[in-house]
Amino acid sequence: MDTELIVGELCKVTVRKFNPELDPEPYYSTYEIPYTRGMRVLEALDYIVEELGDSLAYxxxxxxxxxGGCGILLNEKPVLACWESVQKEMKIEPLPNFPILRDLVIDRSRFDKDLIRIVPWVERSDKYPGFPEKILPSEMGHSIEMMYCIECLLCNSVCPAYNEKSDFIGPAILVQLAKFALDSRDNAPRAQIAVEKTDIIDCVNCYKCVEACPTNVNVLEHGIDPIRSLIIEENIGDIAHHNRIYRDLVIRQGIVNPSTLLLKSLRTRVLYEIPLAIRMWWKGRISISKIIRGVFGGEHLNSQDEIIKLATTIKQNEHNEAE
Ligand code: SF4
Ligand code: SF4
Ligand code: FES
Incomplete structure (x- = not known):
């Protein structure tokens, strides 16, 4: 850490390098960098090029x-190179989940293409009132927090549901979508866009994006969750259906068993999924007896009573709020 280092002390820096046009595979180069007061990782990279004369792309x-351009992996942690203090020993690699253009430079082009798909501007149905437009913070809600996003893609680099080929569009784009969806001036069909363009259902609520964000955007609770709420409120597609089933199972049984969830989610389409069901049964993921108990209502464990009470109260509150 910064405070542990003395000016002039040598730091060992190991950098992953790879030129896809020349190198058969990635390799690591190690350097010694003399510490200067308040030195950031970006300065260490500059030192490699400017003082040691080696070639390095970043x-x-x-x-x-x-x-948001300088994201790297420092000792397995995604950080901004310009903001992170140097350490005595550093392993520096490109952000995971992206194709590599060269060395530490990732290919960000998927983000740019996906951004266009979610209509990244305020779409008004009423007339623009002119500049300056007065808007109360309360009218913007968490949209303001989403504006702190600097599009660094650190969140995408840690997301277990995202990679360069995933249908899931990734948390960075969902933050952009939430920015417009939660903006009181916007009238675009944001829930529809989320369902059709983002595969938002693939998010597994792991909070890794929240932990990684250098600008403290609460990606999950203030970005992704409000979009999901919009989808449910507007009752769009299978996601709303899936969420209602999920909640109703918790209310009835205090637990979600995959067998019943699958059956109820797919409804009559389950007939087309019989091969999948057989594979899941074979792997022990579903149980025929649990399906029967789930559909017709069965005994549940005593410890589930509290969960059922909680879920019932939440449903009742939602119902009261809707009225
Ligand atoms: S909470 Fe969702 S979006 Fe965030 S890292 Fe986890 S899976 Fe990805
Ligand atoms: S939400 Fe945070 S981590 Fe994700 S792109 Fe924006 S600033 Fe970066
Ligand atoms: S160089 Fe690090 S955020 Fe711009």
Whole structure:
């Protein structure tokens, strides 16, 4: 850490390098960098190129945590190179979950293409009132928090549901979608866009994106969850159906068993999924007796009573709020 290092002390820096056009596979190069007061990782990378004369590709622009371009993996943790203090020993790699253009430079083009798909602007149905437009913070809600996103993609790099080929669009784009969806001036069909363009249902609520975000955007609770709520409120597609089943199972049984969830989610389409069901049964993921108990209502464990009470109260509150 910064405070543990003395000016002039040598730091060992190991950098993953790879030029897809020349190198058969990635390799690591190690350097010694003399520490200077307040030194950031970006300065260590500069030192390798400018003082040691080695070739190294890395991306940066602002140097002050604004442009989001300098994301790297430092000792297995995603960070902004311009903002992170150097350490005595550093292993520096490109962000995971992206194709590598060269060395530490990732290919961000999927983000740019996906961004266009979610209509990244405020779409108004009423007339623009002119500048300056007065808007109360209360009218914007968590949309303001989403504006702190600097599009660094650290969240995508840790997301277990996202990779370069996944249908899931990733948390970084969902933050952009939430920014417009929660903006009181916007009238675009955001829930519809979320269902059709993002595969938002693939998010597994792991909070890794929240932990990784350098600007403290609560990606999950203030971005993804409100979009899901919109989908349920507007009753769009299978996601709303799936969520209602999930809640009703908790209310009835205090637990969600995969067998019943599958059966109720697919309804008559379950007939087309019989081969999948057989594979799941074979692997022990579903049980015929549990399906029967789930559909016709069965005994539940005493410890589930509290969960059932909680879920019933939540449903009742939602019902009261809707009225
Ligand atoms: S909470 Fe969802 S979006 Fe965030 S990292 Fe986990 S799976 Fe990805
Ligand atoms: S939400 Fe946070 S981690 Fe994700 S792109 Fe925006 S600033 Fe980066
Ligand atoms: S260089 Fe712009 S955020 Fe790091």
């Amino acid at each position: 991306r940066w622009f602002c140097g002050v945590k604004k442009c």
